[in-house]
Amino acid sequence: MPLSVTESVSIRSSEDVVRMRQWVRARAVGIGFSLIDQTKIVTAASELARNIIEHGGGEGHVHLDLLTHNARNGIRLTFEDKGPGIADIEQALKDGFTSGGGLGLGLGGAKRLVNQFEIASRAGEGTRITITRWKGT
């Protein structure tokens, strides 16, 4: 299903988050996403990349795949870190839950902005979150 080779960037600082946003935006524009679709995937990506810095041990990677399915284009992003992991995923997805100083909108908010959201996490080993957004939904 992927159209292209996976591309990856590493996330270590908030400058990396800014660069990643521009990269995701450029790919979304490239496959014909509307302005609203672009904004949603970029915002979700920003929340999840920031999570890597704040909760994921401060370092991780983002992988990007361009997809096509039934003549429809999409973007899949995978966020990986080797941080402490998330003990209670259900709780972490609730609005208002935060283990840091934030508003606790990151995970739940990012989930609402995309079509598919998968999360795998193991205490002490890290977290992998995969999001997919399709064009025009």
Added chain:
Amino acid sequence: MERIPILKMGEFLLITIQVDMHDRLAMTLQNDVTDMIVKTRARGVMIDISMLDMVDSFIGRMLGSIASMSRILDAETVVVGMQPAVAITLVELGLSLTGVRTALNVDKGMELLRSSIERKEANGAFVRD
């Protein structure tokens, strides 16, 4: 050091955010705004975000704290020029920008600041000498 410029226009401060913001820049801006309010005795702060193509919870939080800090320093804050796609995304994200006043553009923002300051003075709230 990279910073976001703050312009003084009469009793107001005008900030146009034109760059994709990272943490340090946001922190510097908060400090600069509060310093400028005290130094210039500004009564209002207008933040133009029409150039921002995305507002995530981090930037939203920063706008909220500038508004709260300014309020404590007796200055009103209004955020102007949010792009429609950004507004739609913010709502879905779950960020309502509570406590942050918004206006469609700079003109409307200016009106809002003027009228809220007049109202404050008419109510006999703290008036500066």
